[in-house]
Amino acid sequence: MAPSLKPEISSAEFDVLDVIWDDHPVTSSEVVNRLNERKPWHDKTVKTLLGRLVKKQVLGFEKRQRQYLYHPLIARELYAEKETQHFVKRLFKGKVAPLVAGFANQSNLSKQDVDELKAFIEAWENKHD
Amino acid sequence: MAPSLKPEISSAEFDVLDVIWDDHPVTSSEVVNRLNERKPWHDKTVKTLLGRLVKKQVLGFEKRQRQYLYHPLIARELYAEKETQHFVKRLFKGKVAPLVAGFANQSNLSKQDVDELKAFIEAWENKHD
DNA sequence: AATTATTGATTACAGATGTAATCTAAAAGA
DNA sequence: TCTTTTAGATTACATCTGTAATCAATAATT
Structure with missing residues:
Protein backbone atom coordinates (compact mmCIF):
# COMPACT_ATOMS: atom_id res chain seq x y z
CA MET A 1 0.00 0.00 0.00
CA ALA A 2 1.37 3.28 0.98
CA PRO A 3 0.02 6.73 0.59
CA SER A 4 0.02 8.90 3.55
CA LEU A 5 -0.10 12.41 4.73
CA LYS A 6 0.51 15.98 3.97
CA PRO A 7 3.97 16.23 2.64
CA GLU A 8 3.93 12.87 0.91
CA ILE A 9 7.28 11.30 1.62
CA SER A 10 8.32 8.48 -0.68
CA SER A 11 10.11 5.38 0.47
CA ALA A 12 13.53 6.43 -0.78
CA GLU A 13 13.02 9.90 0.60
CA PHE A 14 12.16 8.40 3.95
CA ASP A 15 15.44 6.52 4.07
CA VAL A 16 17.25 9.80 3.65
CA LEU A 17 15.13 11.61 6.18
CA ASP A 18 15.63 8.78 8.62
CA VAL A 19 19.38 9.20 8.87
CA ILE A 20 18.96 12.94 9.16
CA TRP A 21 16.59 12.46 12.07
CA ASP A 22 19.30 10.43 13.76
CA ASP A 23 21.58 13.41 13.95
CA HIS A 24 21.57 16.86 12.46
CA PRO A 25 22.37 19.30 11.04
CA VAL A 26 24.30 17.35 8.51
CA THR A 27 25.95 17.85 5.13
CA SER A 28 24.92 15.92 2.07
CA SER A 29 28.15 13.98 2.01
CA GLU A 30 27.63 12.89 5.56
CA VAL A 31 24.15 11.75 4.64
CA VAL A 32 25.66 9.74 1.81
CA ASN A 33 28.09 8.15 4.22
CA ARG A 34 25.43 7.18 6.68
CA LEU A 35 23.28 5.68 3.97
CA ASN A 36 26.14 3.75 2.45
CA GLU A 37 25.91 1.29 5.26
CA ARG A 38 22.52 0.20 4.09
CA LYS A 39 21.78 1.50 0.63
CA PRO A 40 23.99 1.26 -2.43
CA TRP A 41 23.03 4.66 -3.67
CA HIS A 42 25.05 6.94 -5.84
CA ASP A 43 25.69 10.26 -4.22
CA LYS A 44 23.85 11.95 -7.08
CA THR A 45 20.81 9.96 -6.15
CA VAL A 46 21.00 11.03 -2.55
CA LYS A 47 21.40 14.63 -3.59
CA THR A 48 18.30 14.40 -5.73
CA LEU A 49 16.36 13.05 -2.80
CA LEU A 50 17.64 15.79 -0.53
CA GLY A 51 16.49 18.35 -3.06
CA ARG A 52 13.06 16.82 -3.26
CA LEU A 53 12.73 16.79 0.50
CA VAL A 54 13.66 20.45 0.63
CA LYS A 55 11.11 21.27 -2.03
CA LYS A 56 8.49 19.38 -0.07
CA GLN A 57 9.44 21.39 3.00
CA VAL A 58 10.38 18.31 4.92
CA LEU A 59 13.98 19.48 5.22
CA GLY A 60 15.45 22.90 5.74
CA PHE A 61 19.07 23.92 5.38
CA GLU A 62 21.57 26.63 6.05
CA LYS A 63 24.54 27.39 3.92
CA ARG A 64 27.97 26.99 5.31
CA GLN A 65 30.32 28.26 2.66
CA ARG A 66 29.51 26.23 -0.36
CA GLN A 67 27.78 23.42 1.46
CA TYR A 68 24.35 22.98 2.93
CA LEU A 69 23.64 21.83 6.41
CA TYR A 70 20.34 20.00 6.40
CA HIS A 71 17.93 19.62 9.26
CA PRO A 72 14.42 18.15 9.51
CA LEU A 73 11.40 20.43 9.58
CA ILE A 74 9.16 17.66 10.84
CA ALA A 75 9.80 15.71 14.04
CA MET B 1 5.91 7.27 3.08
CA ALA B 2 4.58 4.11 1.83
CA PRO B 3 6.17 1.29 -0.06
CA SER B 4 5.57 -2.11 1.14
CA LEU B 5 5.76 -5.68 0.22
CA LYS B 6 5.76 -8.16 -2.52
CA PRO B 7 2.85 -7.37 -4.69
CA GLU B 8 3.10 -3.61 -4.25
CA ILE B 9 -0.45 -2.39 -3.92
CA SER B 10 -1.01 1.30 -4.52
CA SER B 11 -3.39 3.42 -2.54
CA ALA B 12 -6.14 3.49 -5.16
CA GLU B 13 -5.70 -0.20 -5.79
CA PHE B 14 -6.08 -0.84 -2.09
CA ASP B 15 -9.42 0.93 -2.03
CA VAL B 16 -10.64 -1.42 -4.71
CA LEU B 17 -9.23 -4.48 -3.02
CA ASP B 18 -10.77 -3.41 0.25
CA VAL B 19 -14.35 -3.58 -0.98
CA ILE B 20 -13.63 -6.90 -2.64
CA TRP B 21 -12.37 -8.29 0.63
CA ASP B 22 -15.66 -7.27 2.18
CA ASP B 23 -17.56 -9.69 0.00
CA HIS B 24 -16.70 -11.77 -3.02
CA PRO B 25 -16.75 -12.97 -5.68
CA VAL B 26 -18.00 -9.79 -7.23
CA THR B 27 -18.45 -8.25 -10.66
CA SER B 28 -16.72 -5.06 -11.68
CA SER B 29 -19.97 -3.12 -11.71
CA GLU B 30 -20.70 -4.19 -8.17
CA VAL B 31 -17.24 -3.02 -7.16
CA VAL B 32 -18.02 0.31 -8.78
CA ASN B 33 -21.24 0.53 -6.82
CA ARG B 34 -19.59 -0.22 -3.52
CA LEU B 35 -16.90 2.32 -4.15
CA ASN B 36 -19.33 5.00 -5.22
CA GLU B 37 -20.27 5.50 -1.62
CA ARG B 38 -16.82 6.80 -0.87
CA LYS B 39 -14.90 7.52 -4.04
CA PRO B 40 -16.08 9.57 -7.02
CA TRP B 41 -14.40 7.32 -9.50
CA HIS B 42 -15.38 6.75 -13.06
CA ASP B 43 -16.13 3.13 -13.78
CA LYS B 44 -13.33 3.13 -16.33
CA THR B 45 -10.95 4.04 -13.57
CA VAL B 46 -12.13 1.21 -11.39
CA LYS B 47 -11.80 -1.20 -14.28
CA THR B 48 -8.22 -0.09 -14.84
CA LEU B 49 -7.45 -0.72 -11.19
CA LEU B 50 -9.08 -4.14 -11.31
CA GLY B 51 -6.93 -5.01 -14.31
CA ARG B 52 -3.79 -3.88 -12.55
CA LEU B 53 -4.64 -5.93 -9.49
CA VAL B 54 -5.17 -8.98 -11.65
CA LYS B 55 -1.86 -8.43 -13.36
CA LYS B 56 -0.18 -8.12 -9.98
CA GLN B 57 -1.80 -11.38 -8.98
CA VAL B 58 -3.63 -9.81 -6.12
CA LEU B 59 -6.99 -10.64 -7.65
CA GLY B 60 -8.17 -13.66 -9.57
CA PHE B 61 -11.38 -14.02 -11.53
CA GLU B 62 -13.64 -16.44 -13.29
CA LYS B 63 -15.71 -15.67 -16.29
CA ARG B 64 -19.41 -15.81 -16.08
CA GLN B 65 -20.69 -15.22 -19.57
CA ARG B 66 -19.17 -11.99 -20.59
CA GLN B 67 -18.40 -10.73 -17.12
CA TYR B 68 -15.67 -11.46 -14.64
CA LEU B 69 -16.22 -12.46 -11.07
CA TYR B 70 -13.29 -11.20 -9.06
CA HIS B 71 -11.96 -12.63 -5.85
CA PRO B 72 -8.89 -11.83 -3.74
CA LEU B 73 -5.82 -14.02 -3.93
CA ILE B 74 -4.42 -12.59 -0.73
CA ALA B 75 -6.23 -12.63 2.58
C1' DA C 1 -32.48 -7.09 -37.79
C1' DA C 2 -30.51 -2.65 -36.63
C1' DT C 3 -29.16 0.21 -32.82
C1' DT C 4 -27.54 1.00 -28.39
C1' DA C 5 -25.40 -0.09 -24.22
C1' DT C 6 -22.13 -2.72 -21.60
C1' DT C 7 -17.86 -5.33 -20.64
C1' DG C 8 -13.32 -6.05 -20.88
C1' DA C 9 -8.84 -4.69 -23.59
C1' DT C 10 -5.93 -1.31 -25.19
C1' DT C 11 -4.17 3.24 -25.23
C1' DA C 12 -3.43 7.87 -23.12
C1' DC C 13 -1.32 11.12 -20.48
C1' DA C 14 0.40 13.97 -16.61
C1' DG C 15 2.71 13.76 -12.21
C1' DA C 16 5.47 10.92 -8.75
C1' DT C 17 9.34 7.96 -7.95
C1' DG C 18 13.82 5.59 -8.40
C1' DT C 19 18.06 6.26 -10.03
C1' DA C 20 21.33 8.87 -12.06
C1' DA C 21 24.21 11.87 -15.56
C1' DT C 22 25.48 16.43 -17.04
C1' DC C 23 26.31 21.27 -16.28
C1' DT C 24 28.19 25.15 -13.71
C1' DA C 25 30.55 27.59 -10.25
C1' DA C 26 33.58 27.48 -6.63
C1' DA C 27 37.24 25.30 -3.86
C1' DA C 28 41.39 22.67 -3.55
C1' DG C 29 45.53 20.96 -5.38
C1' DA C 30 49.58 20.94 -8.58
C1' DT D 1 47.69 30.26 -12.16
C1' DC D 2 45.98 26.04 -14.50
C1' DT D 3 43.73 21.76 -13.42
C1' DT D 4 40.97 18.81 -10.98
C1' DT D 5 37.58 17.91 -7.64
C1' DT D 6 33.32 18.83 -5.44
C1' DA D 7 28.73 20.83 -4.30
C1' DG D 8 24.60 21.94 -5.75
C1' DA D 9 21.25 22.82 -9.94
C1' DT D 10 19.30 21.15 -13.91
C1' DT D 11 18.06 17.56 -16.97
C1' DA D 12 17.08 12.64 -18.05
C1' DC D 13 14.49 8.73 -18.39
C1' DA D 14 11.93 4.43 -17.41
C1' DT D 15 8.30 2.78 -14.37
C1' DC D 16 4.41 3.44 -11.39
C1' DT D 17 0.15 5.80 -10.23
C1' DG D 18 -4.14 8.31 -10.76
C1' DT D 19 -7.55 9.01 -13.77
C1' DA D 20 -9.69 8.16 -17.78
C1' DA D 21 -10.97 7.74 -23.02
C1' DT D 22 -11.25 4.82 -27.03
C1' DC D 23 -11.85 0.37 -29.27
C1' DA D 24 -13.83 -4.12 -30.16
C1' DA D 25 -16.98 -7.70 -29.12
C1' DT D 26 -21.16 -9.07 -27.22
C1' DA D 27 -25.60 -8.53 -25.06
C1' DA D 28 -29.78 -5.97 -24.63
C1' DT D 29 -33.36 -2.94 -26.80
C1' DT D 30 -36.35 -1.18 -30.25
Whole structure:
Protein backbone atom coordinates (compact mmCIF):
# COMPACT_ATOMS: atom_id res chain seq x y z
CA MET A 1 0.00 0.00 0.00
CA ALA A 2 1.37 3.28 0.98
CA PRO A 3 0.02 6.73 0.59
CA SER A 4 0.02 8.90 3.55
CA LEU A 5 -0.10 12.41 4.73
CA LYS A 6 0.51 15.98 3.97
CA PRO A 7 3.97 16.23 2.64
CA GLU A 8 3.93 12.87 0.91
CA ILE A 9 7.28 11.30 1.62
CA SER A 10 8.32 8.48 -0.68
CA SER A 11 10.11 5.38 0.47
CA ALA A 12 13.53 6.43 -0.78
CA GLU A 13 13.02 9.90 0.60
CA PHE A 14 12.16 8.40 3.95
CA ASP A 15 15.44 6.52 4.07
CA VAL A 16 17.25 9.80 3.65
CA LEU A 17 15.13 11.61 6.18
CA ASP A 18 15.63 8.78 8.62
CA VAL A 19 19.38 9.20 8.87
CA ILE A 20 18.96 12.94 9.16
CA TRP A 21 16.59 12.46 12.07
CA ASP A 22 19.30 10.43 13.76
CA ASP A 23 21.58 13.41 13.95
CA HIS A 24 21.57 16.86 12.46
CA PRO A 25 22.37 19.30 11.04
CA VAL A 26 24.30 17.35 8.51
CA THR A 27 25.95 17.85 5.13
CA SER A 28 24.92 15.92 2.07
CA SER A 29 28.15 13.98 2.01
CA GLU A 30 27.63 12.89 5.56
CA VAL A 31 24.15 11.75 4.64
CA VAL A 32 25.66 9.74 1.81
CA ASN A 33 28.09 8.15 4.22
CA ARG A 34 25.43 7.18 6.68
CA LEU A 35 23.28 5.68 3.97
CA ASN A 36 26.14 3.75 2.45
CA GLU A 37 25.91 1.29 5.26
CA ARG A 38 22.52 0.20 4.09
CA LYS A 39 21.78 1.50 0.63
CA PRO A 40 23.99 1.26 -2.43
CA TRP A 41 23.03 4.66 -3.67
CA HIS A 42 25.05 6.94 -5.84
CA ASP A 43 25.69 10.26 -4.22
CA LYS A 44 23.85 11.95 -7.08
CA THR A 45 20.81 9.96 -6.15
CA VAL A 46 21.00 11.03 -2.55
CA LYS A 47 21.40 14.63 -3.59
CA THR A 48 18.30 14.40 -5.73
CA LEU A 49 16.36 13.05 -2.80
CA LEU A 50 17.64 15.79 -0.53
CA GLY A 51 16.49 18.35 -3.06
CA ARG A 52 13.06 16.82 -3.26
CA LEU A 53 12.73 16.79 0.50
CA VAL A 54 13.66 20.45 0.63
CA LYS A 55 11.11 21.27 -2.03
CA LYS A 56 8.49 19.38 -0.07
CA GLN A 57 9.44 21.39 3.00
CA VAL A 58 10.38 18.31 4.92
CA LEU A 59 13.98 19.48 5.22
CA GLY A 60 15.45 22.90 5.74
CA PHE A 61 19.07 23.92 5.38
CA GLU A 62 21.57 26.63 6.05
CA LYS A 63 24.54 27.39 3.92
CA ARG A 64 27.97 26.99 5.31
CA GLN A 65 30.32 28.26 2.66
CA ARG A 66 29.51 26.23 -0.36
CA GLN A 67 27.78 23.42 1.46
CA TYR A 68 24.35 22.98 2.93
CA LEU A 69 23.64 21.83 6.41
CA TYR A 70 20.34 20.00 6.40
CA HIS A 71 17.93 19.62 9.26
CA PRO A 72 14.42 18.15 9.51
CA LEU A 73 11.40 20.43 9.58
CA ILE A 74 9.16 17.66 10.84
CA ALA A 75 9.80 15.71 14.04
CA ARG A 76 10.20 11.99 13.69
CA GLU A 77 7.70 11.32 16.48
CA LEU A 78 5.01 13.50 14.97
CA TYR A 79 5.51 12.01 11.57
CA ALA A 80 5.35 8.50 12.99
CA GLU A 81 2.18 9.29 14.87
CA LYS A 82 0.44 10.73 11.87
CA GLU A 83 1.40 7.81 9.71
CA THR A 84 0.22 5.48 12.42
CA GLN A 85 -3.20 7.11 12.53
CA HIS A 86 -3.53 6.68 8.83
CA PHE A 87 -2.25 3.14 8.87
CA VAL A 88 -4.44 1.93 11.70
CA LYS A 89 -7.46 3.54 10.17
CA ARG A 90 -7.02 1.95 6.78
CA LEU A 91 -5.89 -1.50 7.75
CA PHE A 92 -7.54 -2.00 11.10
CA LYS A 93 -10.61 0.20 11.05
CA GLY A 94 -8.92 2.44 13.56
CA LYS A 95 -8.46 -0.20 16.24
CA VAL A 96 -4.98 -0.81 17.65
CA ALA A 97 -5.63 -4.03 19.49
CA PRO A 98 -6.08 -6.07 16.30
CA LEU A 99 -2.90 -4.56 14.97
CA VAL A 100 -0.99 -5.67 18.02
CA ALA A 101 -2.52 -9.11 17.85
CA GLY A 102 -1.67 -9.45 14.18
CA PHE A 103 1.80 -8.18 14.83
CA ALA A 104 2.38 -10.77 17.53
CA ASN A 105 1.12 -13.34 15.12
CA GLN A 106 3.95 -12.71 12.70
CA SER A 107 6.92 -11.59 14.68
CA ASN A 108 7.53 -13.00 18.06
CA LEU A 109 6.81 -10.52 20.75
CA SER A 110 9.39 -10.58 23.47
CA LYS A 111 8.47 -10.48 27.10
CA GLN A 112 9.94 -7.04 27.18
CA ASP A 113 7.60 -5.84 24.45
CA VAL A 114 4.68 -7.14 26.42
CA ASP A 115 5.93 -5.53 29.58
CA GLU A 116 6.21 -2.24 27.79
CA LEU A 117 2.66 -2.59 26.62
CA LYS A 118 1.52 -3.35 30.13
CA ALA A 119 3.36 -0.37 31.46
CA PHE A 120 1.75 1.83 28.88
CA ILE A 121 -1.70 0.52 29.73
CA GLU A 122 -1.17 1.02 33.38
CA ALA A 123 -0.09 4.60 32.84
CA TRP A 124 -3.07 5.19 30.64
CA GLU A 125 -5.44 3.81 33.23
CA ASN A 126 -3.98 5.94 35.95
CA LYS A 127 -4.56 9.00 33.90
CA HIS A 128 -8.03 8.04 32.70
CA ASP A 129 -9.81 6.62 35.68
CA MET B 1 5.91 7.27 3.08
CA ALA B 2 4.58 4.11 1.83
CA PRO B 3 6.17 1.29 -0.06
CA SER B 4 5.57 -2.11 1.14
CA LEU B 5 5.76 -5.68 0.22
CA LYS B 6 5.76 -8.16 -2.52
CA PRO B 7 2.85 -7.37 -4.69
CA GLU B 8 3.10 -3.61 -4.25
CA ILE B 9 -0.45 -2.39 -3.92
CA SER B 10 -1.01 1.30 -4.52
CA SER B 11 -3.39 3.42 -2.54
CA ALA B 12 -6.14 3.49 -5.16
CA GLU B 13 -5.70 -0.20 -5.79
CA PHE B 14 -6.08 -0.84 -2.09
CA ASP B 15 -9.42 0.93 -2.03
CA VAL B 16 -10.64 -1.42 -4.71
CA LEU B 17 -9.23 -4.48 -3.02
CA ASP B 18 -10.77 -3.41 0.25
CA VAL B 19 -14.35 -3.58 -0.98
CA ILE B 20 -13.63 -6.90 -2.64
CA TRP B 21 -12.37 -8.29 0.63
CA ASP B 22 -15.66 -7.27 2.18
CA ASP B 23 -17.56 -9.69 0.00
CA HIS B 24 -16.70 -11.77 -3.02
CA PRO B 25 -16.75 -12.97 -5.68
CA VAL B 26 -18.00 -9.79 -7.23
CA THR B 27 -18.45 -8.25 -10.66
CA SER B 28 -16.72 -5.06 -11.68
CA SER B 29 -19.97 -3.12 -11.71
CA GLU B 30 -20.70 -4.19 -8.17
CA VAL B 31 -17.24 -3.02 -7.16
CA VAL B 32 -18.02 0.31 -8.78
CA ASN B 33 -21.24 0.53 -6.82
CA ARG B 34 -19.59 -0.22 -3.52
CA LEU B 35 -16.90 2.32 -4.15
CA ASN B 36 -19.33 5.00 -5.22
CA GLU B 37 -20.27 5.50 -1.62
CA ARG B 38 -16.82 6.80 -0.87
CA LYS B 39 -14.90 7.52 -4.04
CA PRO B 40 -16.08 9.57 -7.02
CA TRP B 41 -14.40 7.32 -9.50
CA HIS B 42 -15.38 6.75 -13.06
CA ASP B 43 -16.13 3.13 -13.78
CA LYS B 44 -13.33 3.13 -16.33
CA THR B 45 -10.95 4.04 -13.57
CA VAL B 46 -12.13 1.21 -11.39
CA LYS B 47 -11.80 -1.20 -14.28
CA THR B 48 -8.22 -0.09 -14.84
CA LEU B 49 -7.45 -0.72 -11.19
CA LEU B 50 -9.08 -4.14 -11.31
CA GLY B 51 -6.93 -5.01 -14.31
CA ARG B 52 -3.79 -3.88 -12.55
CA LEU B 53 -4.64 -5.93 -9.49
CA VAL B 54 -5.17 -8.98 -11.65
CA LYS B 55 -1.86 -8.43 -13.36
CA LYS B 56 -0.18 -8.12 -9.98
CA GLN B 57 -1.80 -11.38 -8.98
CA VAL B 58 -3.63 -9.81 -6.12
CA LEU B 59 -6.99 -10.64 -7.65
CA GLY B 60 -8.17 -13.66 -9.57
CA PHE B 61 -11.38 -14.02 -11.53
CA GLU B 62 -13.64 -16.44 -13.29
CA LYS B 63 -15.71 -15.67 -16.29
CA ARG B 64 -19.41 -15.81 -16.08
CA GLN B 65 -20.69 -15.22 -19.57
CA ARG B 66 -19.17 -11.99 -20.59
CA GLN B 67 -18.40 -10.73 -17.12
CA TYR B 68 -15.67 -11.46 -14.64
CA LEU B 69 -16.22 -12.46 -11.07
CA TYR B 70 -13.29 -11.20 -9.06
CA HIS B 71 -11.96 -12.63 -5.85
CA PRO B 72 -8.89 -11.83 -3.74
CA LEU B 73 -5.82 -14.02 -3.93
CA ILE B 74 -4.42 -12.59 -0.73
CA ALA B 75 -6.23 -12.63 2.58
CA ARG B 76 -6.88 -9.30 4.20
CA GLU B 77 -5.48 -10.50 7.52
CA LEU B 78 -2.25 -11.72 6.04
CA TYR B 79 -1.80 -8.58 4.02
CA ALA B 80 -2.47 -6.43 7.07
CA GLU B 81 0.02 -8.41 9.11
CA LYS B 82 2.75 -8.15 6.56
CA GLU B 83 2.22 -4.45 6.13
CA THR B 84 2.26 -4.08 9.88
CA GLN B 85 5.60 -5.82 10.17
CA HIS B 86 7.03 -3.51 7.62
CA PHE B 87 5.48 -0.43 9.15
CA VAL B 88 6.54 -1.17 12.70
CA LYS B 89 10.03 -1.98 11.60
CA ARG B 90 10.51 1.21 9.66
CA LEU B 91 8.82 3.69 11.92
CA PHE B 92 9.29 2.15 15.34
CA LYS B 93 12.41 0.05 15.06
CA GLY B 94 10.25 -3.03 15.29
CA LYS B 95 8.71 -2.22 18.66
CA VAL B 96 4.93 -2.14 18.99
CA ALA B 97 4.66 -0.51 22.37
CA PRO B 98 5.90 2.89 21.13
CA LEU B 99 3.44 2.64 18.26
CA VAL B 100 0.58 2.11 20.66
CA ALA B 101 1.76 4.94 22.87
CA GLY B 102 2.07 7.27 19.91
CA PHE B 103 -1.30 6.21 18.64
CA ALA B 104 -2.93 6.96 21.95
CA ASN B 105 -1.22 10.28 21.87
CA GLN B 106 -3.09 11.34 18.76
CA SER B 107 -6.41 9.62 18.76
CA ASN B 108 -8.21 9.03 21.96
CA LEU B 109 -8.14 5.44 22.95
CA SER B 110 -11.44 4.26 24.31
CA LYS B 111 -11.71 2.16 27.39
CA GLN B 112 -12.79 -0.63 25.12
CA ASP B 113 -9.60 -0.39 23.07
CA VAL B 114 -7.58 -0.65 26.22
CA ASP B 115 -9.61 -3.57 27.44
CA GLU B 116 -8.99 -5.34 24.17
CA LEU B 117 -5.30 -4.76 24.55
CA LYS B 118 -5.39 -6.12 28.06
CA ALA B 119 -7.28 -9.17 26.92
CA PHE B 120 -4.74 -9.78 24.23
CA ILE B 121 -1.88 -9.46 26.66
CA GLU B 122 -3.48 -11.78 29.09
CA ALA B 123 -3.98 -14.39 26.42
CA TRP B 124 -0.41 -13.96 25.29
CA GLU B 125 0.88 -14.43 28.82
CA ASN B 126 -1.15 -17.55 29.32
CA LYS B 127 0.32 -19.05 26.26
CA HIS B 128 3.89 -17.95 26.91
CA ASP B 129 4.52 -18.54 30.58
C1' DA C 1 -32.48 -7.09 -37.79
C1' DA C 2 -30.51 -2.65 -36.63
C1' DT C 3 -29.16 0.21 -32.82
C1' DT C 4 -27.54 1.00 -28.39
C1' DA C 5 -25.40 -0.09 -24.22
C1' DT C 6 -22.13 -2.72 -21.60
C1' DT C 7 -17.86 -5.33 -20.64
C1' DG C 8 -13.32 -6.05 -20.88
C1' DA C 9 -8.84 -4.69 -23.59
C1' DT C 10 -5.93 -1.31 -25.19
C1' DT C 11 -4.17 3.24 -25.23
C1' DA C 12 -3.43 7.87 -23.12
C1' DC C 13 -1.32 11.12 -20.48
C1' DA C 14 0.40 13.97 -16.61
C1' DG C 15 2.71 13.76 -12.21
C1' DA C 16 5.47 10.92 -8.75
C1' DT C 17 9.34 7.96 -7.95
C1' DG C 18 13.82 5.59 -8.40
C1' DT C 19 18.06 6.26 -10.03
C1' DA C 20 21.33 8.87 -12.06
C1' DA C 21 24.21 11.87 -15.56
C1' DT C 22 25.48 16.43 -17.04
C1' DC C 23 26.31 21.27 -16.28
C1' DT C 24 28.19 25.15 -13.71
C1' DA C 25 30.55 27.59 -10.25
C1' DA C 26 33.58 27.48 -6.63
C1' DA C 27 37.24 25.30 -3.86
C1' DA C 28 41.39 22.67 -3.55
C1' DG C 29 45.53 20.96 -5.38
C1' DA C 30 49.58 20.94 -8.58
C1' DT D 1 47.69 30.26 -12.16
C1' DC D 2 45.98 26.04 -14.50
C1' DT D 3 43.73 21.76 -13.42
C1' DT D 4 40.97 18.81 -10.98
C1' DT D 5 37.58 17.91 -7.64
C1' DT D 6 33.32 18.83 -5.44
C1' DA D 7 28.73 20.83 -4.30
C1' DG D 8 24.60 21.94 -5.75
C1' DA D 9 21.25 22.82 -9.94
C1' DT D 10 19.30 21.15 -13.91
C1' DT D 11 18.06 17.56 -16.97
C1' DA D 12 17.08 12.64 -18.05
C1' DC D 13 14.49 8.73 -18.39
C1' DA D 14 11.93 4.43 -17.41
C1' DT D 15 8.30 2.78 -14.37
C1' DC D 16 4.41 3.44 -11.39
C1' DT D 17 0.15 5.80 -10.23
C1' DG D 18 -4.14 8.31 -10.76
C1' DT D 19 -7.55 9.01 -13.77
C1' DA D 20 -9.69 8.16 -17.78
C1' DA D 21 -10.97 7.74 -23.02
C1' DT D 22 -11.25 4.82 -27.03
C1' DC D 23 -11.85 0.37 -29.27
C1' DA D 24 -13.83 -4.12 -30.16
C1' DA D 25 -16.98 -7.70 -29.12
C1' DT D 26 -21.16 -9.07 -27.22
C1' DA D 27 -25.60 -8.53 -25.06
C1' DA D 28 -29.78 -5.97 -24.63
C1' DT D 29 -33.36 -2.94 -26.80
C1' DT D 30 -36.35 -1.18 -30.25
